[in-house]
Every structure is written in structure tokens, then in C-alpha cells.
Amino acid sequence: MxxxxxxxxxxxxxxxNKKMRLVMKEQDKGKKKGSxxxxxxxxxNFFYDTTRALKxxxxxxxxxxxxxxxxxxxxxxSTFLRCFNRMNDIIRNxxxxxxxxxxDRNIFDKSVDVVxxxxxxxxxxxxxxPFPKSIFENVAYGLKINGVRDKDFITQKVxxxxxxxxxxxxVKDRLHKSAFALSGGQQxxxxxxxxxxxxxxxxxxxxxxxxxxxxxxxxxxxxxxxLKKKYTIIIVTHNMQQAARVSDYTAFIMLGELIExxxxxxxxTNPSKKITEDYVTGRFG
Amino acid sequence: MKKNKIQEILGFNILRLCTGFxxxxxxxxxxxxxxxxxxxxNWEFLTAAPSKGMTEGGIFPAIVGTxxxxxxxxxxxxxxxxxxxxxxxxxxxxxxxxxxxxxxxRNLSGVPSIVYGLFGVVLFVQLxxxxxxxxxAGLTLGLMTLPWTITASEEALKxxxxxxxxxxxxxxxxxxxxxRTNVLPYSxxxxxxxxxxxxxxxxxxxxxxxxxGAAFFLPFLPKSLSDQFMALPYHLYIMSTQHHDIARVRPxxxxxxxxxxxxxxxxxxxxxxxxxxxxxxxxE
Numbered sequence: 001m002x003x004x005x006x007x008x009x010x011x012x013x014x015x016x017n018k019k020m021r022l023v024m025k026e027q028d029k030g031k032k033k034g035s036x037x038x039x040x041x042x043x044x045n046f047f048y049d050t051t052r053a054l055k056x057x058x059x060x061x062x063x064x065x066x067x068x069x070x071x072x073x074x075x076x077x078s079t080f081l082r083c084f085n086r087m088n089d090i091i092r093n094x095x096x097x098x099x100x101x102x103x104d105r106n107i108f109d110k111s112v113d114v115v116x117x118x119x120x121x122x123x124x125x126x127x128x129x130p131f132p133k134s135i136f137e138n139v140a141y142g143l144k145i146n147g148v149r150d151k152d153f154i155t156q157k158v159x160x161x162x163x164x165x166x167x168x169x170x171v172k173d174r175l176h177k178s179a180f181a182l183s184g185g186q187q188x189x190x191x192x193x194x195x196x197x198x199x200x201x202x203x204x205x206x207x208x209x210x211x212x213x214x215x216x217x218x219x220x221x222x223x224x225x226x227l228k229k230k231y232t233i234i235i236v237t238h239n240m241q242q243a244a245r246v247s248d249y250t251a252f253i254m255l256g257e258l259i260e261x262x263x264x265x266x267x268x269t270n271p272s273k274k275i276t277e278d279y280v281t282g283r284f285g
Numbered sequence: 286m287k288k289n290k291i292q293e294i295l296g297f298n299i300l301r302l303c304t305g306f307x308x309x310x311x312x313x314x315x316x317x318x319x320x321x322x323x324x325x326x327n328w329e330f331l332t333a334a335p336s337k338g339m340t341e342g343g344i345f346p347a348i349v350g351t352x353x354x355x356x357x358x359x360x361x362x363x364x365x366x367x368x369x370x371x372x373x374x375x376x377x378x379x380x381x382x383x384x385x386x387x388x389x390x391r392n393l394s395g396v397p398s399i400v401y402g403l404f405g406v407v408l409f410v411q412l413x414x415x416x417x418x419x420x421x422a423g424l425t426l427g428l429m430t431l432p433w434t435i436t437a438s439e440e441a442l443k444x445x446x447x448x449x450x451x452x453x454x455x456x457x458x459x460x461x462x463x464x465r466t467n468v469l470p471y472s473x474x475x476x477x478x479x480x481x482x483x484x485x486x487x488x489x490x491x492x493x494x495x496x497x498g499a500a501f502f503l504p505f506l507p508k509s510l511s512d513q514f515m516a517l518p519y520h521l522y523i524m525s526t527q528h529h530d531i532a533r534v535r536p537x538x539x540x541x542x543x544x545x546x547x548x549x550x551x552x553x554x555x556x557x558x559x560x561x562x563x564x565x566x567x568x569e
Binding site for chain 1: 378379446448449450451452453454455456457458459462466467471
């Protein structure tokens, strides 16, 4: 992330610069070590009422990598993903236990403003959910609610985000038409563009291609490859091949437990646990 | 023919018959009022005050009174009702207290209007001492309309898909930003429709204004909101039961009824058009 492109609101300049300095300092640190630790999950449990949906998860995610989360339906993949931006907060009677650190800061700490967190951790949902507004307004939405008033800046940013999400060429002539007129795959890329516009550092993708045809899916996958350069990406997927294709690391979750978390290559070719092998080879799930 | 096919046709036609039966009553009522009332509705009837002991003249003061009272009702019921609905649906944590409040609101919408009338007298006229007036009557009707407004607004808010809210929250919007930019624009058509239907009902009510400000006969128009007023439903009530020469003023009573019913129809029609228009806007 360059500090030049991300300067939406002068009001927060000081805070923002401070954050950037921190990030850059850590990037320097990362260069020395080879890779930068971005997210650290420690003894993490999640409860719906009294049901323990996630059990004692430990995980480390490096910056600019793609982490695929796989596992059978109902194993807690999506629940886990929605913990990183605390989207689960809007459900009643849920409880977190343990820590998730993003850039060494526990996101469940009382001092963390959940709104700031979500600005920093973007999310794309399973079912594409464009707002019933124009294509332009959809992408500009995140900027506007974050207080950006500069029209030229918004226009530039919208164009850049749409280009980054590889949908610009398809929509540039109808930016002010309803987003609902787009096809499913286009809508999903629009949602990605919408998430990119506010320049998050982490991007959460919840089965982003599950409702798309193979062509649209391959476009999204190419996009993920491209986005990795700038963002840290966590993707939940049902599709084993997709996980193998797009992710650098893969986490296999079953019944709320993290069974195995390794480099994707290893998970798919030489997993250390029998159950992982059974799952990735399609013997169950 | 197979048994289930006969059942299907039979059931379908019974439902159709029921619908027709209900419609029939509506048509009979409207037909009766329209045929007997249309003769007395003319320009003078709509623009003149009653004269000669209400045996001649028009109903202009009553139209003005009903209009003003409805405006007061709207001013109270629309913002307050919408705000309540937003709080209940978006902010309040679902617990015993909130469930109790919600249940009370549902029950309030079933309280007979005469009870609201008496309550209005005690609260506005005797306690707050704003005297029997347009204001007191409007506020009483406003209270009566509130449960309808709140319920309709809440339903409208509920109909906004969860994904709009989640999408917005995930972009770092605060709750209020999400509601303002991504929930309200899509629920306002429904809210307004429910509210206007509530207002239409209020405009036709007699009991709540009976003690709170409606006058038997006033030769002049109200000059301020603290004046008493004539209202269409009350005027109709007088003309059909309280007048000294009921037989003679019967056509005028029918004319009044026709105007009142048309007014209510008009408001409902506006509600439908408004909903249709706003829905179209939101999908463009």
C-alpha cells in the first residue's frame, strides 16, 4: 500500500500517517525476516449461545498471502471468517474467547473501534450484494460514508477500484446505471471493487465464486492472484480445486476445529493427517 | 375427474366467492352513498358554510377542519412513529422489555377510538390545558394513529434485506450511517404507505374528536389551532342523528358522507401511487 493513494480524509491525516509509519516500519522488519506476520490467531473460541462453534484455533497469516479455508458445510468456516472483521457482532448472544491480532493489535480489545476495524478489513460476501444504487454509487459508498467529499478524488478512486477488480471495461459506459442490471459474476466483482475502494489491508472473501459459472469464477480467481500483491487475503471456499489454485496456505477446519494449516501444496499432496487427506481427495465432505 | 382436482377447483371457488362477498358490501355501500349523495354535491356545497339551521348551505368549514386536524395528526404520528420503529427494529436489543413494548403497541392499535377520545380530553384538555381545539383533537388522533404507524414502519424496515445492512457495515459504516443511507431509502415507501392508511382512518374518526374539539356548528372558519372546528365525520353524525329535522337534511348527510368517503379513498389512492413511484425510483 502506498501512502499516496490512501489519503481519503485530511481530518484523520495524523492518525493515518501514524498508522502508515507503523505499517512501513513493519514492512521493513518483514523484509529482513523474509515475510511479515499480518494476523495472529491465539486460543480462539467462538460461541453461539452455549454452542462452541470454533475450538481453540491457532493460526498465523503472513502479509500478501492468500489463505484458503476449506472444510465441510457447517464446520464454522464462514463463522471464522466473519470474526476477522467482527461481523458476528451483529448476531445476538455470541461470545468470543481468545485473541486475534491484526498488526499486533487484538481486535477484540476494548480500545478497538469496530468501525475502524471494518474499514481496514474488507469483506466480500457469498451472495453478491450490490446496493440498489448505480454502479458508481456502489463503489463510492465506502468513500462517502468515510467522509470523503472531494468529487474528483472519488471519481478517480472509483475508476481505479473498478480497474483493480477487472470490471472497468465492462461497466465504464454505464457507470450510472443500476448495479442490479449486471450479471452475477459482474456483481461479485463490483462488490470486490466496492471493498477495494476504501483500501483495506486485509480482504475476506466468503465463497465469492460459489454462485458463479466457470468463466466468471476464473476471472475472480485471476483477480485474487492480482490482489495478493497489495492485500492479505482470506478466502473461504467449498471448491477444493479453487483452494488449490488460489491459495498459498490452506486451513482445513472440521467441526469447529482447525485440523491442519499448512502450505497449500503440502495440504493437497502430502497432508500430515489422515482426515485431511480423506477430505481433500473427496472421500467425504 | 380425480378427487384432488375437484378439491382444488372447489376450494379455489369458495375462496373466490368469499372475496366477491366482501367486495360486494364495499360496492353496495359506496353505490348507496354515491347515488343518494351526488345530488347535493356541487360547488356551493363544497365551498359554503351551513346555513338556516344546517338545512341549507355547504360543508366547507367541516372540510377545512378535517384537513387541519389531519395535518396535526400527521405532524405528530409520522416522525414519532418512524423514530419509534427505527429504535425498536434497529437499535433495541430484543429482550423481555422490548417484547412487552411491542405487544403493548399491537394492543393499543385495537383500543376503541372512544377510549382515545376520553384519554385525549383528560390529557390534553384537562391536564395540559390546551382546551378543546384543533390541536387537542389532532394530537388525540395522532396518539391513536401511532401504533399503526409504528407497526407499518417496523414491517417496512424488516423487509429491507439483511445483505444491504451487512454490506454497508462491512465497509466501515456506523449503524446510523447504514440505516440512513442503506435502510431508510428502501423502507420509506412502505413506511409512508402504512402511515397514510393510518391517517385516512384517523380522518374518518368521530369519537376521538367528539370531546376534544369538534363543534356542532360554527358559522366561521377556525382562526388558529386553538379554536374549535367542524369536522366531516362529526358533521355527518349530527346530520344523521342529532338534527331537529333529520328527514329534511338527509340528502345533505349523504352528500357529506360521499365527500368523506371520497377523501379517504383519495388518501389511500395517494398512498398506493406514492409507493409505486418510490419503488420505481429505488430500482432505477
